[in-house]
Each structure stands twice: as C-alpha cells, then as structure tokens.
Amino acid sequence: MNQIVHIFPYLVAGWVFLCGLYGIATSRHLVHTVISLAVVQTSTYVLLLNIGFRTGGAAPVFADISPGITTVDPIVQALMLTDVVVEATVMALLLAMVVKAYEKAGTLSPDDLRLMRG
C-alpha cells in the first residue's frame, strides 16, 4: 500500500503529460494547442510537488516556526515559481502569435496553416 502511495504521484504526472501531448498531436485549433502545452506543463508541477513533499511537513515559512520542525522542501517551490513565470511568458508569446496568425490567415486550424510543408 505504501509503495502505491509513493508511486502514485509519478503516475499522475506521467498521465497528465501524456494527456497534454495527445492534445497537441491531435489539435485542430491553435488555441487548443497552446492550452494543451499548458497541460503538459502542469505535469511538471505535480512531479515537483511530489518531490518536495514531506509527510507532516509544515509550510517553509521560518518566521513563526522553530528550527528543527519538518517542513516541505522550499527549493522545489522556488523552482515551480520560476517555472510558472517563465512559461507564462512563453504562453503569452504563443497566444500573441496565434492572434496574429488569425489576423493574417483568417483561420486557426493548423491543418490550414501549413505553408511550411515539404
């Protein structure tokens, strides 16, 4: 049982990753592609949360807890925050490109936007 609890978050992360990839691969709308990419990103949150988690750990704010008390890993939270910021930029850029592409081509289906073929 303990083993399953231990492995479960990894499985969830993998599942979310695959869901996002499936979304990108079968996407028929560019906004949907970008959102699927965000879903892929969510899987990294699950993974990082799991790695930093300590059973019974307190929040790592050391202002009001005495040293020596178990806390969850603060580094992982810093990583996640950075990740959120960086990927928010990428998503914004991608959505801006989608808006521009719609202005130019009048369509958002990647099947119709294939000037790059061949």
Add this chain to the structure above:
Amino acid sequence: MITPSPALPIAVPLVAAAFLAGLRKFLRRWLADLIATATAAANLWLCTALLRASWHSNIVYWFGNWFPRGRMVVGIGFEVDPVGAGLATLACLLTLLGFIYSWRITDSGRDLFQPLMLIFMAAMCGFAMTADLFNLFVFFELMSTAAFALCGLKTHEPAPLQGAFNFAVTNTVGAFLILTGIALVYAVTGALNMAQIGFLLGSRHDLLVIAAAAFLCSGFLIKAAIAPFHFWLPDAHSVAPTPVCVLFSGLMVELGAFAVLRMTSVMFGQSLLQPHSAFRATLLLLGSLTVVWGGLMCFAEHHLKRVLAFSTISHGGAMLLGVAIGTPAAITGWLTYLFAHAMAKAGLFFTAGILLHRLQSMSEPQLFKRGRPLRFTAVLWLLGGIALAALPPFGLSNGEDLIESATHAHAIHLWVTLMFFFTSAMTGAAVFRVGMRVFFGLGDAGPADRAAKIDEAPDGPEEQHHIPARMFLPAALCIALSAAPAYIPGFGRWFFNAAHRFLAQSLYIARIYAQPVHYVLPPAPHSDLGSTLMHGAIAVVCALLLASWAVFHLALPRGFRGATHLEGPMFPLRKLQSGHPGDYVVWCMVGFVLLGGCLFLLP
C-alpha cells in the same frame, strides 16, 4: 590584465536591451544600432577576457557570495571553463557581425530586433557558463523565448508566424522534458549544482538516473535538432531574418549538444559514461541517423535558407558523433568542427541574405540565372560550399580528421569516416548546385517544390541595385575565419587544452569546492594534412559530380537521371516535414522513446 566578473556578460546586454526597449520610441535608428553594436562589442571584449583568464584554471563565481558550506552548495554559481567562455565569445562575435550586417536595415519588427538579439546573446552566454542545473534551464528558456520572438519578427506575413509557432511548441515541449529531468535528478540527489550532483551521484546507475538522463538528453537534443527531433529547425530557419539564422545555425543548435556533453561529463561522468556504454552507442545511432536524414533533405530542398538549415542538421549530427566518441581528441575535433562550421554557415547565411536583399527571393527556381552579375557573392557562396565539404584549409577538415582518428583501430572507424564523407558530399553538393544554377545559369531552373515558394519579405524596401559593403564584410570575415585553425598556429593545442579540461569531471568538481587541483596536459594529437587533403578532395569532387548530375540531368539519357529523384518533389522524407506542430511533437516523443529505450535495453 584584470578579470571581469562572469556576471557582466549577462548583465550588460540585459541592461542595454531594457534601455533600448524602453526608449525605442525616442531613439533614432542609427543611435539604437550604435548602442546595440557597442554593447555586443563590449560583450565580445568581456568574454575574450574571461576566456584568457580561464585558461589556467576555471573561474568560479558565486552570486551574492553564497559560496558552498562544506560539501553543500547553497548558492547559484558560474564556473567558467575555456569551452564555456569560448562559446560565449562565439555568441558575442556572431551577434556583433549580425548587427553590422543589419545596420539600418531589417526594418521588419522595427524596434524590437536589437533588444531581442541582446537578450538572446546574454542567454547564450549564461547558458555556456553556468554551473547550476536549474539556472541552465532558466537560460535555456530565456534563449528559447528570445529565439521564438526573433523568428516571428515579421508579423506582417503569415509564414514567419507559422514557422515560429512550430518552433515554439516543439522547443517548449523540450523545455518540459528538461524540467522533468531536473526534477528527477533533484529527487535522487537533493542538489541542483552540477558539480555537487556529479559528486553525489558517483557511479550510481539505476532506473531513476537513467530516466533522468533520458529526459534531460531528449530535451537538449530537441534544441540540437538531432533526428527525429529536428523538424522545427527548417521551419524556423526559412522564416527568420538573416542575422537570426546565423545565430540559430551557428551557435544555438550546437549549444544543445554542448549541454548534453556538459551534463554527461560533469553529472553523469561516472554513472553513464563508461567506455562503450549504451549511452555512447545511442548517441552514435542518433547522430548517424541525423547525418543521413539531414544530408538527403539538404539536397532535396530548393529554398536557400532551408538548404542551409538541413545542412546544419546534417553537420549537427556529425558533431554528435564526436560527442558520442567523447575522448579528448574527439572533443578537440568537435570544438574545431563547431567553430569552423559556425563560421562557414554564418558566411553562407550572410551570402544568402545578400541575395535576398539584392534579388528579393530565396527560391532556387526563381533565382535561376539572376545571380550572374554578382561575382563577389558567387565567390563567397562557392567558398562556403567548399568549407562545408571540408577541404583544407577550412577548419571542418581538421575537426573531421581529429574525430576520425580518435576512433582509429576501432570497429566504428570506417563508419564514422563514411558518415563524415556523406555529410560533406551532400551538403557541399547542395550548395554547389544552387551556385551553378543561380550564379552561372547552368542547366535548367530545377524543380519547384512547395517550400521553395515560402514568401519572405526582404530586409530592404525594394529591389536593390547596390549591395553595401557592410553586408559583404561579415560574410567575407566569416568565410575567412572558417579557415582560422589552419593559419593561426597553436589553435589545435588551445582546443585540446579546452577539451581536456572540459572532460575532466574531477577537475570541475574540485574547482567548485575550491580544492587544489593538479593538472597535467598530455601532448596534443596532430592532424595529418595528407589524409585531410585526400578526404576533402574526394568529398569536393563527389559533391561537384552530384551537383553537376542534378544540374545537367536533361543532357543525360533517360536512364541516368537518378539525381532528379534525389531532388525531386516526391521524395519520401519530404512528406514527413508536414508543417503541423502536432506531428513534430509526436516525432519528438518517438525520439524520446527511442533514446530512453536504448539507454534501458542496451547493456
């Protein structure tokens, strides 16, 4: 000579970029150009100074002076070794040449071109010098985001948006693979500093370590455009402005392979890299696949920038072979090859940019015969082709020879030699074929494929009858520098020193913990001029024959027109280049499964 702080090459361009972006409404174009060029020049000086200072021992710099406590690394640090500093110098040099080339042109994307280029340069410098794994990821993302924006600068056309979108989606998936790998490494070791990770991992070799390595490598190989991760690269190159193409092909792609090498040598040095391990075999397999795939597609394309893009893929695969072999001699070859290829490819892209500026097209059929008045451009183009075909004195021949001789008396020697010959002959043939048709007007216009019709608004307003010297200068300089390893004495010894230090895991770790290191440089290998000349000459002759075969196919009897199939429209590999980001991501996953599977299953 004073040593500048390693933080400066990142801080200076970022501050200048913020300044330029903030004040762009008020700055005249020439003033913005001047500030950007001066910043790139200053950065070039800083990186050169760092390169000199790192010569005898790596420079370690802790941000906020958070130096390690005991074995515990608490801060974010840079460790500047000659390879990292050298790549940063190359980034600054290419950016500087790009600014000179685009002085007062590249009107597309009007005001944001210079700030984005500066951010791109800063990110590449940081990427090459950092010692922290997560910091590496942050610089990777900064580099990628600036690259996506630069690629899609010409937002008033449909093609750049699609190319940049495919590029962005594929590379962002790569970033998530890297982040997953970092998370797994952190789960195993609880550390983020690469040296500390290497120290903690030791020779540990279990499922989690292999999985982490597979995720990290796949992510960086997407950036390195190794088949089957490479589909984004031609799309990005065919739409990006010329100076941006130079940076993409010259350095960004190679930085992917650099990251793989840095990771494997510093972090997984003892856990994955035993000689003849599965990891080397996997990289050899992927590199060979890339050489063949890129070479065939390079000859099949008729859009000038796509021809050069596929040539970058093929050469990137050849460089991965050097990384896979991984002995100090092979890494010396890899560095020589990287430098010479960056210069030759930059020269060719600048020359293609001159053609675009003068004749308003990048399509081989449309340019047919129209390049005949441009004699100087023709010379540069053909010299670039000879450089790609690795004829001495161009540096690719030295690199090739060093990598080949590193496998001497080994079963794969013949295979590696064959692969290098293939990439030289195919990419050289494609460049010669374009040269014959465009500059000499030989044969017929050649088949027109879909991708050759990708419209690109030229950098200037209308057809120009005058080509300014500032466009020729970077092209000529790049081609000349591509032969630098031949005429600057000591180049080989420098590269060997850099490669040897780069591969020494214990050295890197000892410097982070400020321990004394004893380091004796073994004698450098010599490259044999006779064999390089012979290999280069054979490759050039084969390339010329193949190019002539394609150009003069109508003069041949019907049964002997095989080259038309090689460059024809029905080429099966071309169908895979579908232009759909979903397909590209699926191919990336195929590559990930292939790489992970090989790592798990091979003994």
